[in-house]
Amino acid sequence: MGKTSSVSEKGKTAVSEDDFNISLYKDIVESAPIPIWIKDTDSRIIRLSKAAGELFGKMASDIRGRSLDILLSKADADQSRKEDRAVIRSKKPILNIFRTFRYDDHGKSLVLQLKKVPLLDHKGKVTHIIVYATNITEQHEQEALLKKKEGETLKREAEYKEIRNKIVHDLSDALVASMPLNDYYSLVHTSLSRIMPADNLCIALYKKEDKSFTCSYCTSFKGKAFGKQSIDCGMLEFIMKKKKPILLGRDEFIAVVRKNKLTYKEKISDWWMGIPMRSGNDHLGIITLTANSEDRKFDSNALETVILVSNLLAVAISKKNTEEKLAQQLDFLNSLMENFQDMIYVKDRDSKFIRFSKSYANRLNLSDPSLIAGKTDFDIFNDAHARDAFADEQRIIQTGIPLIGKDSLEIWPDGSRRWSNSSKMPWHNAAGEVMGTFGISYDITARVLAEEELKKSKAMLEAVLNYIPVSVFWKDKDGNYMGCNNIFAAMSGFENPAQVIGKTDFDMPWHSHAEAYRSDDKEVMENASAKMNFEEMQTNAEGRQVWLLTSKVPLRNVEDEIIGMLGTYDDITPQKEKEAELKSKNEELERFTYTVSHDLKSPLFTIKGFVGLLEEDIASGDAENVRINILRIKAAADKMSNLLNNLLELSRVGRFNNPFVKVSMDKIVRDTIDSLSGILKQKKVQLVQSDTLPEVFADSQRMAEVWQNLIENSVKFMGNQPYPVIKIGYSISDKFLEFYIRDNGIGIDKKYFDTIFGLFNKLDNKSEGTGFGLALVKRIIEIHDGSIRVESAGKDQGTTFLFTLPKPKRK
Amino acid sequence: MKTIQGEPISILLVEDNVDHAHLVMRKLKSFQVANRIVHLEDGEAALLYLAKAKKDKNLPHIILLDLRIPKVDGLEVLRLVKTNPDYMDIPIVVLTTSDAETDIARAYHLHANSYLVKPVNFINFTELMEILGFYWICWNKNPYH
Numbered sequence: 001m002g003k004t005s006s007v008s009e010k011g012k013t014a015v016s017e018d019d020f021n022i023s024l025y026k027d028i029v030e031s032a033p034i035p036i037w038i039k040d041t042d043s044r045i046i047r048l049s050k051a052a053g054e055l056f057g058k059m060a061s062d063i064r065g066r067s068l069d070i071l072l073s074k075a076d077a078d079q080s081r082k083e084d085r086a087v088i089r090s091k092k093p094i095l096n097i098f099r100t101f102r103y104d105d106h107g108k109s110l111v112l113q114l115k116k117v118p119l120l121d122h123k124g125k126v127t128h129i130i131v132y133a134t135n136i137t138e139q140h141e142q143e144a145l146l147k148k149k150e151g152e153t154l155k156r157e158a159e160y161k162e163i164r165n166k167i168v169h170d171l172s173d174a175l176v177a178s179m180p181l182n183d184y185y186s187l188v189h190t191s192l193s194r195i196m197p198a199d200n201l202c203i204a205l206y207k208k209e210d211k212s213f214t215c216s217y218c219t220s221f222k223g224k225a226f227g228k229q230s231i232d233c234g235m236l237e238f239i240m241k242k243k244k245p246i247l248l249g250r251d252e253f254i255a256v257v258r259k260n261k262l263t264y265k266e267k268i269s270d271w272w273m274g275i276p277m278r279s280g281n282d283h284l285g286i287i288t289l290t291a292n293s294e295d296r297k298f299d300s301n302a303l304e305t306v307i308l309v310s311n312l313l314a315v316a317i318s319k320k321n322t323e324e325k326l327a328q329q330l331d332f333l334n335s336l337m338e339n340f341q342d343m344i345y346v347k348d349r350d351s352k353f354i355r356f357s358k359s360y361a362n363r364l365n366l367s368d369p370s371l372i373a374g375k376t377d378f379d380i381f382n383d384a385h386a387r388d389a390f391a392d393e394q395r396i397i398q399t400g401i402p403l404i405g406k407d408s409l410e411i412w413p414d415g416s417r418r419w420s421n422s423s424k425m426p427w428h429n430a431a432g433e434v435m436g437t438f439g440i441s442y443d444i445t446a447r448v449l450a451e452e453e454l455k456k457s458k459a460m461l462e463a464v465l466n467y468i469p470v471s472v473f474w475k476d477k478d479g480n481y482m483g484c485n486n487i488f489a490a491m492s493g494f495e496n497p498a499q500v501i502g503k504t505d506f507d508m509p510w511h512s513h514a515e516a517y518r519s520d521d522k523e524v525m526e527n528a529s530a531k532m533n534f535e536e537m538q539t540n541a542e543g544r545q546v547w548l549l550t551s552k553v554p555l556r557n558v559e560d561e562i563i564g565m566l567g568t569y570d571d572i573t574p575q576k577e578k579e580a581e582l583k584s585k586n587e588e589l590e591r592f593t594y595t596v597s598h599d600l601k602s603p604l605f606t607i608k609g610f611v612g613l614l615e616e617d618i619a620s621g622d623a624e625n626v627r628i629n630i631l632r633i634k635a636a637a638d639k640m641s642n643l644l645n646n647l648l649e650l651s652r653v654g655r656f657n658n659p660f661v662k663v664s665m666d667k668i669v670r671d672t673i674d675s676l677s678g679i680l681k682q683k684k685v686q687l688v689q690s691d692t693l694p695e696v697f698a699d700s701q702r703m704a705e706v707w708q709n710l711i712e713n714s715v716k717f718m719g720n721q722p723y724p725v726i727k728i729g730y731s732i733s734d735k736f737l738e739f740y741i742r743d744n745g746i747g748i749d750k751k752y753f754d755t756i757f758g759l760f761n762k763l764d765n766k767s768e769g770t771g772f773g774l775a776l777v778k779r780i781i782e783i784h785d786g787s788i789r790v791e792s793a794g795k796d797q798g799t800t801f802l803f804t805l806p807k808p809k810r811k
Numbered sequence: 812m813k814t815i816q817g818e819p820i821s822i823l824l825v826e827d828n829v830d831h832a833h834l835v836m837r838k839l840k841s842f843q844v845a846n847r848i849v850h851l852e853d854g855e856a857a858l859l860y861l862a863k864a865k866k867d868k869n870l871p872h873i874i875l876l877d878l879r880i881p882k883v884d885g886l887e888v889l890r891l892v893k894t895n896p897d898y899m900d901i902p903i904v905v906l907t908t909s910d911a912e913t914d915i916a917r918a919y920h921l922h923a924n925s926y927l928v929k930p931v932n933f934i935n936f937t938e939l940m941e942i943l944g945f946y947w948i949c950w951n952k953n954p955y956h
Contacts, residue, residue: 594911598879601908602828605931609834612933632830 025119025130035112035133038119041126043067043084055110055135056101071101071110083116088126093117098136111140160195164305167191171312181320185217188309195305197296198289199269203313204236205285213285235265235274236286245275245310247303271297275310279318287313341442343420346427348436351376351393365414382411392424393437400426400434407444419448469570474555476564477525479504479518491571493541510539521565524552528562535572547576595759599643606636646772650759653702653779660784662808663700665693665739669728672707676715683715685724693730694737697808702780709773710741710801717799719746736786736804747797753790781805820948821847823871825857825888826906827880831929835875835906838940842948854883858891865897872953876923878907878914886917893922900954904947 026047029036035052037045044067053060059071069077076099083094097114112133119128174187189201203217213236238254239246248254254265269290277284287310291297337344337357345356353372364380366372372379377386385408392403402425410418424439465472465485473484481500489497492508505514516536524531530553538548550569554562610629617625673680673687680687696703711726718724727742748756759775781788781803788803822839826832832850839848849871851857857876864870874892878885885907892898902924907914910928918926927943930936 594909597911598909601931602831605908605929605936606828606830606834608931608933609936610830612937613834613837632833636830 025128029130035135037131037133039067039084039129039131041084041088041128043081043129046128052133055112055133068101072099073102076100084129087116087118087129091118091120091124091126098140100140109137110135111137160301163195164308167194167305168308168312171309175312175316175319178319178323179316181316182217184313184316188313189217189219192289192306192309196289196298196302198271198273198291198298198302199293199296200288200290202288202290203285204288205317206240206283208283216285235267235272236288238265239274239276239286240283243276243278245303245307246273247298247300248272250297273298273303273306275303275306277310277314277317279314282318284314284317284321343441344438345441346436346438347376347393349397349434351390351437354436363412380413385410396424396426396437397434402426407448417445418443419445470568471570472566472568473500474564474566475521477562479521482564491540509541509543513538520552521567524565525554525562528554530554535576538569540571546571546573548572592759596647600640603636603640603643607633607640610636646776650772650776650779653776653783657783658699658701660697660699662695662697663703665696665698665703665730668700668703669693669707672704672711676708676711679712679715683718683724685715685718685726688725688727690727690729693728693739694732695808696737696805698784698805699780702783706777706780706803707741709777713773713801714741714743714745714799717745717748718743719796721745732807735807737807738802738804740800740802742798742800744798746799747795748790748792748799749794750792753792756790757788777801777803819847820873820953821869821871822849822948823857823860823874824848824850825852825854825874825880825885826850826877827852828877831877834936835940838937839944839948841941842944853881854885854888856882857888858883861892861898870898870901872901873947873951874901874903875906876903878905878909878918886914886921889918889921889923902947902951902953904943 026038029038029047029049032049033051034049035055036049037052038047040046044065045063046065048056048060048064056063056071063071067077068080072080080099083097087094094116097116099112099114101110101112102108113136114134115132117130117132118126119130121127170191171184171187174184179187185203188203192198192201201217201219202215204213205216206213235246235254238256246254248267248271250270253267256263256265269292271291273289275287277286287306289298289302289306337355340357341359343357343360343363345360346354348354352374353376356372361372364372377389380386381389388408392406395401396403402423404423406422406424408420408422410420412418420441421444422439422441424437426434427436427438429435466487468485469487471485471488471491473488474482476482481503484492484497484500486497489495489500492500494500505511505517508514510517513536520531530551532551532553534550536548536550538546540546548569549572550567552565552567555564555566557563610633614626614629614633617629669689714726715724721744723744725744728740729742730737730739732738757774757778759772778788785806786804788801791800791802792798824832824835826835829852832852836848836850849860851860857874857880861870876885876888880888883891885905889903889905892901892903899922903922904925904927905918905923906927906929908929915926925947927939930939
């Protein structure tokens, strides 16, 4: 090229040498070892180099002095001329023109790479075009061949993919059709063999239980199956751990560094492929493929295909496993339905029976259990029960909340009444929708009857405890009340026994006795011996002191251990009061007898004594003494008679009474005062009565005797009082009317307050009366359920007698 | 009069029933103590008398005491006398119509020296009075005052 350029330089300067130069160029071109030819401005070839001639061969002579058009297609010829014109016009070369020349009639072509360079004269005018050619025919042909080959590869890949898709499609169909697993393995094998050249295919299943692999399917692609056998291959475990497929070529190995030592995993073939199969987190197994010859080797395309297949296989295996589990569960369910003694049933959303256990059918005495399918509780039980059950089931369906352990009474078609304990739960499908309910019931009739029996006997026991007319209570070892009966609760001021539980004696109205009671309890529990029928005091809920007859025994549990104490007591206060009353009455009677015997004996002694003296005096003729003796005898006899009358009178009180009626005390007092007006006037006693006395319920005649005696008594003991006054009045308390009579007489010493009411007790021998009046008054008041007492500040301080009577009942 | 030992005897008779007192005194007449018998009708009077007699150095040698007497009861008089160092030496003979066991027991408990029940039968009474006279007035050694 440099040469050409220098030639061109020279051309510009040596115009006279143009022809020479051209001739020289022509020579150079002709002898040039590369294909060169020179065209004139009309595209006619003027010269061809030797190499160009060789190139065109026998055609060379045909084209010399002519254009190359005959070797070109019409389009190429036009293009070539266009290029030539462009070079002439622009005076610039055009490089890299690729042109195909028809070589001969057989269609053989020549492909040349051309460079067209302008040749200028000294005037700068393009006179010729030099064309340099490089023969690229072979290269071009090779490229074309290559292109053709590429097309074929693409086509093959497409076909491969098509087959692969077909395989996947077939395997998917088989999967959907639930093909048996062994057939499926077979199908995998035949499918793969259509596109895979491998020597051997093995499907190894992983057994989780003993962490081993079982070769479930193993066959060479020549069609020979090895059958099932256990395999132990380090590569399988390695893949399982890696969870990734592995493809190894002839010279590839897996290097493992273990304990700082490099080892290689053993490989059973030249080419080896292993793909793990998984379902979720579960290892299902591994597919391996092996190849030992060049024509059966496999590549990454194959790996991709096997991965696709392995995924399908994993689905098939996992589906099979699930189906097996389901079948097992179904077996179990069927067995349960067949053999379970409790009644199991499944109902749909309308509470219609879908399934139920044999026990349920038996209960209904159905020979054919299917008869009940589609029926509801309404077809079996009474309306009330069926409605109740239906409501329960619908609620479960709506809320999803199970009903656990409901006891209900069922009346079965055969008329039997049975108690059952039922639990019902929502029945969800896999999507979580409530499909209905399922329930389980078992017969608890025996238990319910036993409980009822227990309840009855408990109620009976409680009734006995509550109706028994004594207080019953029991406490634990720490003195806490564990229970009591109604009477006990009432006596302690509680409404019911439950309120007593947990309390101690310190919480009770009798807290002041608590220590003593608890010490008794302790004694009973520690000595394990009963303390029977002892009397003790108690303060009851009303604050009243009562007498109790108590027994305490140790309380034992079924193991015979002492866990507390049991006590009973009876309120014996009335007995105690009666006893005291009786004792007092006895003492009174004793005093009475004593008094009577003494007081009656006394005049008797007098009479006898003076009769004796009388005899002596008569004998001695003492007339004066005789007279005195007789008078004394007479007086003593009178006294005796008087005493006897009084006694008789006293004994009549209480035995011979007028009926008690409502009477005006005011009138009784007025009448009495009237009858005593004589003596009152004589003694100049002033009688004061501040209030109108109320009505009382009494024997009016006896009541008159009371007032008469009391007024007479006051008059009698006025002493030297210059202005004797007697005052009569009354006061009212809750339960009683209290009447009083007060005088301003001689008064009475405190020490005689009790004795003055005794029979024949006279304070002063010289005073009037027999000592009978106040005894009579006391007796009458007592008959009227009242009491009498006396008050006096002492000598000459006056005396007040006060007596009570019950308030008359309102009518 | 003098006792058999030649001692002059004075008697305090406490008896509310004047008839009974009359009979007792009449029967003791034969022992010639009439002017030496002081008869009082209630317990209070008896105690007052003893207090005065102590002052006058004129205490009775013997007290005949009825139990059922007004104001201060016979047993109370007995108690007061027998617990008072001034009088406790004086023999007390209870003379009463009561033969109640309680009365007898109480009287001895309070250190009565003797307990006699007045017999209703006049002959027995006469006999008792004679024995009483001989025993307590003639034979019994009384403490010196």
